[in-house]
Amino acid sequence: NAGVTQTPKFQVLKTGQSMTLQCAQDMNHEYMSWYRQDPGMGLRLIHYSVGAGITDQGEVPNGYNVSRSTTEDFPLRLLSAAPSQTSVYFCASSYDQGGYEQYFGPGTRLTVT
Amino acid sequence: AQTVTQSQPEMSVQEAETVTLSCTYDTSESDYYLFWYKQPPSRQMILVIRQEAYKQQNATENRFSVNFQKAAKSFSLKISDSQLGDAAMYFCAYRSANTGNQFYFGTGTSLTVIP
Numbered sequence: 696n697a698g699v700t701q702t703p704k705f706q707v708l709k710t711g712q713s714m715t716l717q718c719a720q721d722m723n724h725e726y727m728s729w730y731r732q733d734p735g736m737g738l739r740l741i742h743y744s745v746g747a748g749i750t751d752q753g754e755v756p757n758g759y760n761v762s763r764s765t766t767e768d769f770p771l772r773l774l775s776a777a778p779s780q781t782s783v784y785f786c787a788s789s790y791d792q793g794g795y796e797q798y799f800g801p802g803t804r805l806t807v808t
Numbered sequence: 809a810q811t812v813t814q815s816q817p818e819m820s821v822q823e824a825e826t827v828t829l830s831c832t833y834d835t836s837e838s839d840y841y842l843f844w845y846k847q848p849p850s851r852q853m854i855l856v857i858r859q860e861a862y863k864q865q866n867a868t869e870n871r872f873s874v875n876f877q878k879a880a881k882s883f884s885l886k887i888s889d890s891q892l893g894d895a896a897m898y899f900c901a902y903r904s905a906n907t908g909n910q911f912y913f914g915t916g917t918s919l920t921v922i923p
Contacts, residue, residue, distance in 0.1 A: 728910065728911070730913075735817070735915060736915060737814075737899060737913050737914055737915035737916050738913040739913075740910055740911075743910050753910065787853075787911075793840065793841045793904055793906065794841050794858070794860060794905070796843060796855045796858060797901075797911055799852065799853035802851045
């Protein structure tokens with residue numbers, strides 16, 4: 696199993712550009728999520744999904760869109776990048792039951808200039 | 809929403825010594841799960857230990873153990889015989905036992921191990 700994969704690992708964008716961060720998992724997990732990690736702020740939830748066709752907002756959803764057309768994939772779209780979106784982004788997945796841990800991807804370091 | 813608080817932004821420990829990282833959480837639920845994750849400089853998040861709220865016995869994984877105090881809503885992580893490889897950011901996390909519920913993370917504690 697590859698686990699949770701994310702691409703790209705690094706990205707530099709100019710303000711106003713759009714892009715999609717890719718996330719895929721091969722563990723048949725129902726639950727998938729996107730976090731951003733900023734110094735001193737821990738992991739903040741952007742969006743999450745409990746199955747194909749079902750998504751919901753987390754703590755910091757503004758400026759981001761998601762969709763879940765398959766169990767495996769959960770892309771995160773930045774609509775119009777802003778410097779405030781400079782961060783490290785993590786995708787994670789788990790079974791949709793409380794006791795199971797989340798498995799994390801390796802992260803994407805995004806810089807918006 | 810539940811909140812998870814890690815009040816120690818930074819901690820340090822001498823190699824081979826013991827250190828305890830604190831975590832408190834706020835919830836009105838009785839059934840939930842608690843986790844400690846480790847994030848080394850490689851950035852990869854790794855599960856260290858998990859605790860079920862319905863279990864009174866504290867979880868243990870080799871040199872890592874927890875002190876789970878349900879009434880006090882406290883979930884501290886004890887690292888015994890600290891090693892250089894334990895240097896990392898540690899995150900405490902909460903998840904409800906209900907399905908479809910998100911994970912809530914603390915802000916993390918940065919642990920330095922002094923040789």
